[in-house]
Amino acid sequence: xxxxxxSPTHLIKTRGQQVTLRCSPKSGHDTVSWYxxxxxxxxxxxxxxYEEEERQRGNFPDRFSGHxxxxxxxxxxxxxxxLGDSALYLCASSPLDSYNEQFFGPGxxxxxx
Amino acid sequence: GQQLNQSPQSMFIQEGEDVSMNCTxxxxxxxxxxxxxxxxxxxxxxxxxxxxxxxxxxxxxxxxFGITRKDSFxxxxxxxxxxxxxYFCAGRxxxxxxxQLTFGKxxxxxxxx
Numbered sequence: 001x002x003x004x005x006x007s008p009t010h011l012i013k014t015r016g017q018q019v020t021l022r023c024s025p026k027s028g029h030d031t032v033s034w035y036x037x038x039x040x041x042x043x044x045x046x047x048x049x050y051e052e053e054e055r056q057r058g059n060f061p062d063r064f065s066g067h068x069x070x071x072x073x074x075x076x077x078x079x080x081x082x083l084g085d086s087a088l089y090l091c092a093s094s095p096l097d098s099y100n101e102q103f104f105g106p107g108x109x110x111x112x113x
Numbered sequence: 114g115q116q117l118n119q120s121p122q123s124m125f126i127q128e129g130e131d132v133s134m135n136c137t138x139x140x141x142x143x144x145x146x147x148x149x150x151x152x153x154x155x156x157x158x159x160x161x162x163x164x165x166x167x168x169x170x171x172x173x174x175x176x177x178f179g180i181t182r183k184d185s186f187x188x189x190x191x192x193x194x195x196x197x198x199x200y201f202c203a204g205r206x207x208x209x210x211x212x213q214l215t216f217g218k219x220x221x222x223x224x225x226x
Contacts, residue, residue, distance in 0.1 A: 004155070033213070042117075042201050042216030043156070056212045090155050092214075100144040100163070100205055102214060104155030 002027065004093050004105035012111045013081050021076045021108045025093030031055075032074040033102055034066060037088040049074050078110075086112045119202050119217030127225050132189040134220045136202030144205040145178050145185035146214065151198045159200075160187070182207070192224050 005024045013019050025032050031050045035043035045058035049068035063079045072093075078085055088109050092102035119136045126132055136145070144163055148156035160171050162178035162185060169176055173190045185202055199219040205211060 031212075035216075040218075042119075042203075042218050043214075045213040045215070048212050050212075056210065058213060092155075100146070101158060101161050102146075103158060104148075106153070106155045 004029075004091055004103055006089075006091050006105040006108050008108060009106070010109045010111075012113065014113050015081055015083060017081050017112075018077065018079045019081060019110060021078075021089050021091075021110070023074045023076070023091030023093075023105060025072050025074070025091075026095075026103055029093035029095050029103070030072050031094045031096070032068060032072065033092045033094070034074070034076045035090040035092065035104075036060070037090055037107070039087075043090055046076070081112045083112050086110060117202055117204060117215055117217035119220055121220055122218070123221040123223070125223045125225060126192055128192060128194060130192055132192055132196070132222060133186065134200060134202075135184060135186045136204075136217050137184045138204060138206075138215075139183070141182045141207045142185075142204035143182075143207045143211075145176070146203045147174075147176050147185070147187045148201045148203060149198045150201060150219070156201055189222075192222075194224050194226055197222055197224050 007022045033048040034046040037043040047057040048055045052068045065077045068074045088107040090107045091105045147159045150156040160176040167178040176187045201219045202217040203214040
């Protein structure tokens with residue numbers, strides 16, 4: 001049973017560019033959350049998707065947007081990249097009956113130059 | 114926004130020693146979770162707690178949901194070298210419509226053989 005998968009593993013972009021990160025949830029999970037983890041910090045909640053809708057959003061600007069597909073996979077888009085967007089971006093999935101227990105993927109390391 | 118205070122920030126212990134770390138919040142939480150993160154990996158869920166006063170074990174790990182619902186503790190008994198990593202507490206605030214997890218800044222554990 002595959003766990004949460006994310007792609008790509010690493011990504012290098014320049015300021016002002018746009019990026020799309022992808023996530024496939026664990027089998028049987030229908031809820032996907034995205035987190036940003038800066039170096040030396042704990043993950044910070046960006047948003048959560050359920051039934052293809054953004055259910056809750058953290059304190060992130062509109063440059064951060066997302067999407068969930070009918071197969072529950074999800075994308076995170078970041079526009080107009082800033083140097084401060086450099087971080088590990090984590091996707092977490094949860095099952096229908098227990099959205100408290102979030103299982104994380106390995107993350108995508110984004111570097112903005 | 115809400116932040117969790119996790120302590121200590123780092124620990125150096127001898128193999129075989131017991132370890133304790135804790136997490137406090139300024140508001141009431143419905144759920145407390147403990148994760149471990151290894152370098153280059155996503156956090157791995159260790160223990161989930163759902164009721165005030167609950168004490169739950171997972172092998173050598175034991176965690177407790179504080180009676181006030183504003184804190185949680187994690188203990189590791191008889192530490193071994195593979196316990197090395199960063200341990201994060203995370204919680205979900207009480208209240209309708211709250212789905213996000215809030216994380217602490219982590220406790221970095223080093224085990225000296």
